[in-house]
Amino acid sequence: MPKISNKGLQMPESPIRKLVPFAEVAKQKGHHVYHLNIGQPDIKTPAGALQAVKDANFEVLEYSHSAGIESYRKKLAKHYQDQNLNVDVADIIVTTGGSEALLFALGSTMDQGDEIIIPEPFYANYNGFSTSNGVNIVPVMSSIDNGFALPAISEFEKLITPKTKAILICNPGNPTGYLYSEEEMMQLTELVVKHDLFIIADEVYREFAYDGYKHISVMSIPALANHAIMIDSVSKRYSMCGARIGCIVSKNKDLMAAAMKFAQARLSPPTFEQIAAEAALDTPKSYFDEVITEYKERRDVFITALQQIEGVQVTMPHGSFYCVAKFPIKNADNFAKWLLEEYDLNGETVMIAPAAGFYSTPGVGLNEARMAYVLKKEDLIRSAEILKQALKVYQTIEK
Structure with missing residues (x-):
């Protein structure tokens, strides 16, 4: 057998x-x-997103561009800009969910046996994504005793080796619900710049912040222009988990060129779901x-x-x-x-x-x-x- x-x-x-x-x-x-x-x-789910799919009229359901439908990417870039994030159309590749964006990020930054540092506990599928890419997770422990705050930067530095290529965070956190402070984000910024690493930020819950706390995106930090990779998705934001539309976002042109090869290899993200995601951007505040x-x-x-x-x-x-x-x-x-x-x-x-x-x-x-x-x-x-x-x-x- x-x-x-x-x-x-x-x-x-x-x-x-x-x-x-x-x-x-x-x-x-x-x-x-x-x-x-x-x-x-x-x-x-926003009614406009569902209606856009119902109103779609095709004689041929064609492939979209490998980076995603252009009108959607333009609208998405404007959405980020309205949130004071420095993102252009060229910085976005639409993916089949945030999961594919993470796979593209790992595949574009790491080779077999390379290492990625992740504060744990972390989104369970990071284990699977890393295994499928031949990447070794190096965990740094956070504690329930302080609400799973960012571990001390010294704990990260102890773990950095020549094989370390990136740090991955989920912000706000799944499974913990922890939201990294501006001070913590600046500590991470100094660390990745110092060691010339990527920082991959899974920000699919970015809208869900409570009690006056503010989400700090990696795309809002100028020093991370060549280091930051943002992962995003429509799943939770618009209650559209079944749509499977996400994106990988980065100002690093070499990174995006590599990610595009992965995008081309899977041809294109799904069309109807992109139509729904584009319409969802009109959802009122x-x-x-x-x-x-x-x-x-x-x-x-x-x-x-x-x-x-x-x-x-x-x-x-x-x-x-x-x-x-x-x-x-x-x-x-x-x-x-x-x-x-x-x-x-x-x-x-x-x-x-x-x-x-x-x-x-x-x-x-x-x-x-x-x-x-x-x-x-x-x-x-x-x-x-x-x-x-x-x-x-x-x-x-x-x-």
């Missing part, structure tokens, strides 16, 4: 999706499952004001409820719509399966994403879980109550 590649065997499972079969069984039993495991917003208000209320309700559960440690995130909580248990993976297989509270249970998959350091985060507060407030309150009652039962079993 033909053998599977080592790369294929080493590809990690998604901690977000690997428990789906258990959730399906729970639903077959008639249980209602509250999905805290995945960042799928229930906010309505009031849409985002309402969305931010709604998510802040959901955050406040959910985090407050979690903090009231005995033994649970969780901090108030200032960005995105995720949090990482530490539970008074030994293994969150076993707990997550148990919730779906064996537990219900009046016919209801919850699905969480065990946080160990958001680390690359073995044995770390075993009693933590990432949860997304994308459900309605009453559902989040109910989810927290289920977790509270479930922990009381599970702790007696785990002993």
Whole structure:
């Protein structure tokens, strides 16, 4: 029988999706499952984006330019400029989701065996993207005790070797919800300039900042002109996860020339989704004001409820719509399966994403879980109550 590649065997499972079969069984039993495991917003997609697809009239559905439809790229550049980001049309390549943008970034900056430093916990798919590119992740640990703030720059410097090519951050963070301060961004700027590294910033949650905190984009820092690579996506901003449209943005012309080769190799991003994304740029500011208000209320309700559960440690995130909580248990993976297989509270249970998959350091985060507060407030309150009652039962079993 033909053998599977080592790369294929080493590809990690998604901690977000690997428990789906258990959730399906729970639903077959008639249980209602509250999905805290995945960042799928229930906010309505802007009507104009959906209408643009309905109104599209083609006799031939052609390839677009490998960099994306020109009118969309021009409009997107204007969108960034309106946010005081120094971005031109030539600095943008449209991708099939932020995921492809990350793959282009890694492929354009790194060779087999090169290293990328990432503060952990981090978006779980960074593990998969790195494995598929033959890149080694070098983690630098952040802590729940200070809300997953940027680790000390000295900790980064200890890890830099001749094979280090980039630092990757998610800002605001998935899974932590941490939003890097201006001071932290300037510390990173000095570091990457000093060591002549790239900084790849996954900014797909850039609009989701709360409590007066401000998102600082790498594209707003002049000193990073040749170092910064921004990853963006329409998925969360416009509640268009299924559209799979993102982009890679950089002022570094050599980097963009290399990324274009990858873009040409996959031909073009999908046409209908680009049409929807272009129309979404006309979404009024009031849409985002309402969305931010709604998510802040959901955050406040959910985090407050979690903090009231005995033994649970969780901090108030200032960005995105995720949090990482530490539970008074030994293994969150076993707990997550148990919730779906064996537990219900009046016919209801919850699905969480065990946080160990958001680390690359073995044995770390075993009693933590990432949860997304994308459900309605009453559902989040109910989810927290289920977790509270479930922990009381599970702790007696785990002993």
